[in-house]
Amino acid sequence: MGRIEIELFTTLDLVGQAPGGPEEDPEGGFAFGGWQAPLLDEVAGAQIATAYEGTDALLLGRRTYDIFASYWPFQEGGQDDEFASLFNRVPKYVASRGTPELSWAGSTVLGPDLPTAVREVRDRHEHVKVVGSLDLVQTLLHEKLFDRLDLWVHPVVLGSGKTVFESGAVPTNLTLLEPPAPSPSGTVLLRYGLAEGTPRTGDMSEPGRGVDQDA
Template sequence: MGKLVSTVFVTLDGVYQAPGGPREDTRGGFEHGGWSFPYGDEDFGRFVGEVFGGVGGFLLGRRTYDIFASFWPKVTDPGDPVAAKLNGLPKYVVSSTLTDPEWAGTTVIGGDLAKEVTALKERTDGELQVHGSGALVRSLLDLELLDTIHVLTFPVVLGTGLRLFTEGTLPTAFRHTGGRVTGAGVSIQSYDTTGRPAYGSYELPDNG
């Protein structure tokens, strides 16, 4: 059975919208697209290569799928570790409107997300990876299906944009499994989900 693993880019103020380019996602009049680009050094590239080295399939939200499908099929270099995996491995896109995907190896899933994603995990050899797809990540957390999340926090504050964890996200605790900071200052931290948060108090006990 495969693990469901999310990799997501966020700013210091929690924005995940349009990290890769100015036209990637302009919802809400967002004008800061491409904010991750200045930090793409060798350390960053090394981590991305490590992530794609363990993938067995991809689970994507519709918007992220459309962004990927407009770019990666055009990258035909067999030595590109990202393009080779994205173009060659199964891709599952969660959508109620996409009916005829043109990107080879794509399957559209809908309906009972919990049932379908559980089945995908069971038959995936390696990691079933979610890239971007913030709304889908929140849904997977709510369904308690996500196993691991890699959070890449970039040293920039934007002040506007869609946040990864919005009000109403299921309270979830995580166990830190590893981390590093790139030369450009990107904090890469990995966590496994562990269930509900624990609570306590720093108040001194009342001894009467």
């Protein structure tokens, strides 16, 4: 069985909508499309490139797929050749409520039973990357159908927009897989793995919890 790894760019208030450009996702009248661009630096760029090493399949929502399909097939041999070569080569699996015609080579629409279809993709590949696709991510988080969650948290607060954890998120434990990695712009990469169980509770007034008993 392979791994499903979610890659997301977010703000401090965990807005993940339309980081790449004004027209990426204006749903809901979102006014901050392209908020990531002024904060991208070489360190974060290198982190992103490293995160995609070993990728052998992409799992995308329909909106993200359409954006990618209009761009990446035309980029090989150019500035973005490394990513273009990867994205054009690997299979693309698309979550859609409709029956779209997918023109990008290697693309497949997932069946209506999304959790089952995603599990089949994970059984078929070693490293499946989920890029953006916030609506799809909501399903994966709800079903706990992921193995790793990479969050590039940027030093801005937007106060509106689609967030990584929408209302209805299920209680979930995560474990930090490596130390947080900052970039010069103030962006921090947080890499989490899915952990067993659900969050526990406690009482900070209990002896030895959060209070120095000798103070």
